[in-house]
Amino acid sequence: MSTVLVLAELTPSGVRPATFELLTAARALGDPAAVVVGEAGDDVVAQLGNYGATTVYAVGGAAAEDYLSVPKAEALVQVAQQANPSAILITSGSEGKDIAARVAVRLDSGIVTDAVSVADEGGTIVAAQAIVAGTYHATSEVTRGPAVITMRPNATNAEQAAATPSVENVDVAISDAAKGASITARNPKVSTGRPELTDAAVVVAGGRGVGSPEGMGVIEQLADTLGGAVGATRAVTDLGWAAHDIQVGQTGKTVAPSLYVAAGVSGAIQHRAGMQSSKTIVAVNKDANAPIFAISDFGVVGDLHQVLPALVDAIAAKRG
Template sequence: MSTVLVLVEHDDTGVRKAGLELLTLARRLGEPAAVVVGDADAAVVATLGRYGAATVHTLPGTGSPAALTALVRSISPAAVLIGSSPAGKEVAARLAVRLDAGLITDAVDVTGSPEGPVATQSVFAGEWFAESRVRRGTSVITVRPNAVIPAEAPVEPRVVPAPTPVPDDGPGARLVSRQPKSAGGRPALSDAPVVVAGGRGVGSADGFALMERLADALGGAVGASRAATDLGYCPHEWQVGQTGKTVAPQLYLAGGISGAIQHRAGMQGSRTIVVINKDPKAPIFELADFGVVGDLHTIVPALIDEIDRRRGPRS
């Protein structure tokens, strides 16, 4: 059975959900082998084994492209799967150039075929799907978060240090420092089971803060439409949509978002969609499981009060 390498992100809280999704997809193509940067502690190794990683390769240092390239060349896997984050796509691009191999980005599904892995991409704002296959070299594929539900397939993993890469004498960038972003009290947007999103209709940064209060009351993450981020109501990293993050939470609550096709492409996989908008003809109502027509500045405070009332006094 062919090996499929999966570059997995992990932090102090454990393995990121996107990595578990990649391992689930990798099992369709062959035998998954996880690749982690730095030392993999017992908890990380156990989690990777629970989701089917028979082998865990550890890359030294900061996980340079040279180290990953050396590992791929030593194994000759059927494919390399990487999360489709900005950092992941940069790693994938540099890896593909070093391998002189084909690269497919932003896949929403990966399946096997006699000719090799086939990646499905969502194009034209989710209106069409395109199937692509790498025709030269190792298939390097980045996969968007929430492409598949992680499924366990327990195995007993073994930890193998990656081979030492040959020094690269060519020109290139050198990482001189790294400053991790301070973690907030909310769950990560791509992984959150509840997402509360605001759009242009919130009217101002203060109006957007109301959506943040609702997200905190529900224990969820905060999302936004591109219009809200462009207007400066919130950071661009909260954007959900074709040019932002793809989410598929159990609950997606949208307030003041009209539902342009670019936004819908990033959240239409949500399990339950609740919409608050004063325009009854807003396109996002077409996706809604529950819709409320009205002013969110009146509805959201009442909803927060009701949540607090039902929750009762906090200890």
């Protein structure tokens, strides 16, 4: 069975959940092997093994700690040259796409970004994408080199498949050019207690219909009740009612949660491009003709400031 490399992403608490999704997707293509650029402790190795990684390539040193994405790309290239994989899976995002592009160039490989699924069709790696702001789905074949594919978080359900991975410590040579930009300081983001927007299984997003900065409070209340993340449209962030780092859309972040609640969101195509791969979409809007209803699984025509508090109360009553 061919090897499929997965670039593991670490957080202070362990492995980023999106990595487990990649390992799940990798099992459809071959034998999953995780590449850890950084500290591959016993807890990290065990977590990766729980989702099917049979090998963990541990790349130590300062490549992950002191520099930006280029050393990670060079490390992944060198591991790929050693492992000879059929595919390399990376989580989509600003860093992931940067790494993937550099890896594809170095390996002279085909690349597919923002894939929502992957498959092996007779030895050919095939990736499906949602394109043209999610209006169409495209299927692409990678015909040269190991397929380099970035996958959207939440596009695949992470499923455990326990394995006992072997750990291979890899020494890589990082070029001086890769060290041209270094990290001089870190200021951790203040935690809200909510999950990261791109990783969240539930997202509650507010649009211009919230009416004011204070109006985002009801969005936050529902998100906290559901254990989800808070999102916003570009109009809301441009007005200063919410931070730009929670903007969902073509010029913001792309999400694909199990549940997406769009409250006061009209459904402009730019916003839909960032969320319409969500598995279940619920819309609340006073305008019965709002475009968001065209892609919603469930819709409520009403004032979000009345509907959402009632929903919070109903959930609380249900939970007892």
